[in-house]
Amino acid sequence: MIEAVTQFLSLLGGLIFLHLAGAALFSLLCPQPRAYTLLERQALSFGLGGLAVTWWMLLLASLNLPFRLGLILPPFLALMVGVSLWRRRLPKSPQPPLTAAAPAPWSPGERLCLALLAALFLFATLRATMYPMWAWDAVATWGFKAKVFYLRRGMDFAGFGAHNYYPNLVPLLLTYLYLFLQGVNDHLVKLVFPLFGAALLALLFSLLTRMGLSRGQSLGLTTFFALSGSTLLTHLYIAYADLVLTYYALAALGLMYLWLLDQAPPGALPLAALNGAALSWTKFEGAPLAATIVLAALLTLLWLRPPNLGRRLAALAWPTGGILLGVLPWRFFMQAHHIEVGSDHFLSFFPHQLLQAIPPFLKMLALPGGFGFLWWAALAAAIISGRRLVATPRLFLALFLAGNLFAILLGYALPPASAEEFPFYIRATLDRLLLHIAPMAALLVGEGLKEVGEEARSRWAPAPSSPTPPASTP
Numbered sequence: 001m002i003e004a005v006t007q008f009l010s011l012l013g014g015l016i017f018l019h020l021a022g023a024a025l026f027s028l029l030c031p032q033p034r035a036y037t038l039l040e041r042q043a044l045s046f047g048l049g050g051l052a053v054t055w056w057m058l059l060l061a062s063l064n065l066p067f068r069l070g071l072i073l074p075p076f077l078a079l080m081v082g083v084s085l086w087r088r089r090l091p092k093s094p095q096p097p098l099t100a101a102a103p104a105p106w107s108p109g110e111r112l113c114l115a116l117l118a119a120l121f122l123f124a125t126l127r128a129t130m131y132p133m134w135a136w137d138a139v140a141t142w143g144f145k146a147k148v149f150y151l152r153r154g155m156d157f158a159g160f161g162a163h164n165y166y167p168n169l170v171p172l173l174l175t176y177l178y179l180f181l182q183g184v185n186d187h188l189v190k191l192v193f194p195l196f197g198a199a200l201l202a203l204l205f206s207l208l209t210r211m212g213l214s215r216g217q218s219l220g221l222t223t224f225f226a227l228s229g230s231t232l233l234t235h236l237y238i239a240y241a242d243l244v245l246t247y248y249a250l251a252a253l254g255l256m257y258l259w260l261l262d263q264a265p266p267g268a269l270p271l272a273a274l275n276g277a278a279l280s281w282t283k284f285e286g287a288p289l290a291a292t293i294v295l296a297a298l299l300t301l302l303w304l305r306p307p308n309l310g311r312r313l314a315a316l317a318w319p320t321g322g323i324l325l326g327v328l329p330w331r332f333f334m335q336a337h338h339i340e341v342g343s344d345h346f347l348s349f350f351p352h353q354l355l356q357a358i359p360p361f362l363k364m365l366a367l368p369g370g371f372g373f374l375w376w377a378a379l380a381a382a383i384i385s386g387r388r389l390v391a392t393p394r395l396f397l398a399l400f401l402a403g404n405l406f407a408i409l410l411g412y413a414l415p416p417a418s419a420e421e422f423p424f425y426i427r428a429t430l431d432r433l434l435l436h437i438a439p440m441a442a443l444l445v446g447e448g449l450k451e452v453g454e455e456a457r458s459r460w461a462p463a464p465s466s467p468t469p470p471a472s473t474p
Helices: 002-029 038-062 069-089 108-129 136-152 169-181 188-210 215-226 231-235 242-260 268-282 286-304 309-315 317-336 351-366 374-385 394-411 422-460
Strands: none
Touching (some): 002 038, 002 069, 002 169, 002 188, 002 268, 038 069, 038 188, 038 242, 069 169, 108 215, 169 188, 188 231, 215 374, 231 242, 231 422, 242 394, 286 309, 309 317, 351 374
8 A cells, every 4th residue: 555655656656757847848948927817837747748758768769878867857857946946037027917817707507517628537547547558559669668767677678569650749758757666657647648538628718719719618518628529538448649649739739720810928939949849849740730721821821821921921930940859859869779760651542441431430530439429519609600710710720620621531542451441440540549639629619609609699689779879059
């Protein structure tokens, strides 16, 4: 019992340090951290910490230095101290923080949503920490590489081939936690996945609020997204990299969308760039996903042509640079260590597979098992938006979603597969690929909900009284 408590406290220490390292990096990047709400700072700091620590571990591996806490922690301790001293010397901002106003009392509906979310994460946390890794990719890819990295104290790929060309943010993150635990513990280490899920929902709630929805609407829609189908719930405890990828995708796209809406707080573009880099460093699908964010933003700007178009187009260098920052270090490491890159099958095309993929693709979107009624709600929001879907930055969400839905479907026509194997391949991958873009569908639903609210207010608002005509003079 004492050993279990000690291990849990050790894991908690590793997670807290990870968060503090990300918070220091956040304060360094954002000139006005108080322009972000407390919830946003916590959610973004956790992701930044995961990115920074695993990048540093990649550098240690490149220098052939062993993975030890004595080599991993000191640079981030120095960063925390340096940022703290630097912040103390800065003049106090005359603007009050966003959280200064006293919050309104929680309504019964909001309390119900909070209770549902609490029950969801209680179940996910218990389910994650009471069972070892069991799903295929968790055992054979992410978890396996993490165990090898921990036991060999470095990124040593000799003697195995568990998709060695895949990016390694998640395996290195698990290795970092194993170092705190001083051993492999597949139960406790999975706590990091519910935490990423909590950060994902916190970001979704904050983005919806910044888009103009009320607190109750944002919380209700976040709860609707969290409880829609089984896909998100499963990934809260299954130890796959897809939930982490979804978190970074929402952070990168959400900050870009606020920037297109002219509602982004200071430092949003550098933060979006780093989250785009984390996308590329998390999973093989991350770099194309980050590229579609930049492409959708580019097309939106060219279509809407805002007055400061040239400056806006130049600012896209931030997220573009983020993609390169996420791809190039790992590519250089692979080249230096002669790691073979997997075949992408870009030059292949099998039309019969495309036709065979359409029915399960539409079934996953339409039936409530995987995602509830999320995709139906997104379609309704697109219809309700009407002309605003192409006349406002809402076009960015529509382009991103439509482009990625088409890319997912088209992607099934590329890899060669036998007739017997192909249905199982679709079943094993489709829900994960849709999860990567599902929070963006929730953002579009938020825009539709806001549209309905505006129409209702204008319909039920009292008509302005006609001015009294002036009295005629004799």
